[in-house]
């Protein structure tokens with residue numbers, strides 16, 4: 001099975017490495033970048049690592065090489081550092097990249113859709129949710145989803161696990177809404193072993209308000225913390241993207257907080273989504289208290305406005 005990655009910068013190359021190392025789900029990886037020398041270099045580097053993994057061929061190519069790809073992962077575009085989106089006090093966050101990256105998508109998506117008309121399209125570029133709505137429009141089909149808040153939900157689980165001294169795999173906790181500053185952390189349904197996390201945190205004598213504030217800040221701005229150290233957040237999202245590719249190729253019906261267009265809300269947002277062949281097959285609303293529901297309504301309003309701006313860039 002063929003997988004393509006468009007944009008072979010920090011995130012695209014980390015995604016390709018994770019695809020090679022996870023192994024088994026794809027047989028061929030094609031890397032495409034407008035900087036073809038970069039795609040050639042990353043493909044050559046990875047090809048020499050591939051013999052250590054289950055059989056996979058890695059090569060660079062052009063859009064013509066996307067024929068028969070089952071899924072195309074799009075990471076092309078400016079990142080937060082290049083796009084000046086690294087100010088924690090700026091509520092726009094990743095939305096600052098919207099105009100720049102909508103123009104990149106206007107170039108990339110029609111070429112992808114023409115070369116691989118049956119492929120599922122996974123949007124990774126920031127801001128991923130409005131760009132996924134734009135991709136729906138540009139590709140002319142519904143097999144589009146974004147990485148959404150899976151990365152934020154993993155960060156939430158890791159932060160809670162650290163504080164509770166349990167392994168992150170055993171923490172059930174979701175972030176929904178926008179992958180961005182308006183995202184909503186669902187504290188009311190976060191559990192460990194069936195026990196609400198609030199109860200466990202309270203039992204440790206910690207001030208719940210203080211813990212919440214610290215955790216929310218760490219998660220909402222985790223990208224900036226990473227970028228301050230390395231210039232680009234890449235390994236976490238690379239692993240997330242490879243995991244999502246696997247869920248689609250294996251038709252897993254995996255339940256994950258990824259984003260797809262919701263007819264109910266009229267935008268692409270993350271809820272509890274069922275992922276398999278063809279992309280997101282069902283979306284369900286996790287349990288929320290009134291405060292969380294209000295926050296989700298605000299997040300949807302942010303996404304609606306951003307999606308309109310993305311469409312306007314392409315219409316102009």
Ligand SMILES: NC(=O)c1ccc[n+]([C@@H]2O[C@H](COP(=O)([O-])OP(=O)(O)OC[C@H]3O[C@@H](n4cnc5c(N)ncnc54)[C@H](O)[C@@H]3O)[C@@H](O)[C@H]2O)c1
Pocket residue numbers: 006007008009010011012032033034035038075076077078079080082097101104107108123124125126127128147148151179232233234237
């Ligand atoms: N969804 C998430 O959770 C998440 C996490 C981290 C980063 N990101 C986003 O992923 C994107 C990529 O980040 P990065 O750090 O890899 O950036 P990068 O600058 O390292 O790489 C971007 C690549 O895209 C290529 N590119 C640009 N325009 C292109 C076009 N028209 N056609 C083909 N290729 C093109 C560039 O040549 C470059 O190699 C950014 O928007 C970043 O903010 C998203």
